[in-house]
Amino acid sequence: MNQSATIANLQANQTILDALARCIAACEMCAAACLHENNPQMMVPCIELDRDCADICRLTSAFIARGSQHAPHVIKECIEICQKCADECGQHQHDHCQYCADACRKCADACQQFAA
Template sequence: MNQPNSSATQNQQVLDALARCIAACEMCATACLHEDDIKMMVPCIRLDRDCADICRLTHAFIARGSDHAQHVLKECIEICQKCADECGQHQHEHCQQCAEACRACVEACKAYQK
């Protein structure tokens, strides 16, 4: 009887991390558009958008119990890590918050894979 509860808790933890990552990436991309040197922020904006999209897809697959969730999860981990690395290079508060959310998402997704 403990298995369903621990599984439900694990599902909720990864779903929460994915949702936080989506929000952080969307906010970061929007804030980057208002920076003085937008050209320098293009790689960050692109990764923010990619990361938010893969997190949305992963969230949906996990929430519905898709047989393909594990495959999508691998891509999510890869893109979130790249986004964390990119955002972590910038000193803007929104980038640092995004990098933190992405790193937390990577950890939650890896824990969910096990």
């Protein structure tokens, strides 16, 4: 892919790339905040999903940005993990968990729209 094609690809995919970036940041923030809650042991499933979600979003973003032919496979996993992370974080009343759940839902929706 030449430079102008790469730039055009990034511009065309800016919506999903932005949703992925917001989800990465929300998940990293949530995981860090969960570690400082009164009972961090209770937050282990949330922390684990936050980390998995941030990692799959990073990978998905890279695949989309470079126009990888394997992006559709990764996007399916990203949707699944974002939905699971949203469900887990949504169970907790902490502001950081609610913020993360919202970012994950929006990311899953953006990925679904991109995949369609």
